[in-house]
Amino acid sequence: IVDLCLDIVRKLRYNCMELQGFLVYNDIRDEMRFRLNLLLLEIFLVDYKKKTKMKFTI
Known part of the structure; x- marks a missing residue:
């Protein structure tokens, strides 16, 4: 499912x-x-280093 999301x-x-x-x-x-x-957030940190990443927990 991770590959599909990516x-x-x-x-x-x-x-x-x-x-x-x-x-x-x-x-x-x-x-x-x-x-x-x-x-997915960890993968985004590696693949998109210079982009803003925000995480919200509900």
């Missing part, structure tokens, strides 16, 4: 004129989605 993000990135950054929302009640979001 493929979607990359496709959206190439269709975007100027990517400003990423917003990631976490729900601590859903542990599987919480871990997936953290993993």
